[in-house]
């Protein structure tokens with residue numbers, strides 16, 4: 579079954595709204611002529627940049643999807659410092675990253691939290707990108723597959739089978755994030771195939787539809803090989819998404 583690849587740029591806590599506008603304009607220039615029916619592209623800036631980017635995407639009819647990096651579960655209320663999924667939906671956000679390993683490790687998010695967020699994102703007609711991935715210690719002690727399975731079962735438990743098929747899962751091994759060390763295409767494929775089998779154990783049809791991204795030091799030099807793997811349907815890119823040239827080359831992996 580053909581799944582449209584999704585390449586997402588997670589800018590993390592980088593770029594103010596002026597810098598963000600510049601990057602998006604450069605990217606749009608470099609990707610002119612790109613067939614966005616073949617590869618979908620989402621941009622996940624910090625919250626403070628969302629409105630500026632939404633405005634230029636809309637005004638210049640740019641073919642990018644807008645994304646966020648996190649959200650709260652409630653629509654509104656006394657949650658100082660949080661951003662609600664309803665607010666994101668109002669800004670035409672399509673994709674929300676939930677359970678990124680940095681949120682899990684630095685801000686104490688559990689699988690339960692991630693499950694509530696994924697469900698809240700769907701409730702507001704957006705799509706969650708649910709992140710999972712093992713640490714180096716877990717990989718070296720042969721626990722990677724079990725850790726990822728546990729994260730998946732916990733993080734996907736509040737969504738319906740139909741939502742499951744529409745979700746995006748990002749496999750991001752923690753040891754590959756921001757380290758320059760990429761998982762080999764074979765290792766990434768093996769884990770993404772495992773993820774698809776875990777999804778099939780919940781709902782067979784959903785496993786053929788769900789898109790699975792790989793993330794962790796994706797660069798122009800390795801994106802083609804990763805994306806050619808049968809169970810890898812896209813990439814979640816950190817550092818290399820902050821430069822228009824490298825991100826455009828990753829998006830154009832077919833021509834690389």
Ligand code: 13P
Pocket residue numbers: 588678750754755756757758793794795796814815816817818
């Ligand atoms: P890097 O591409 O910088 O390794 O980051 C990956 C990541 O965490 C994307 O969410």
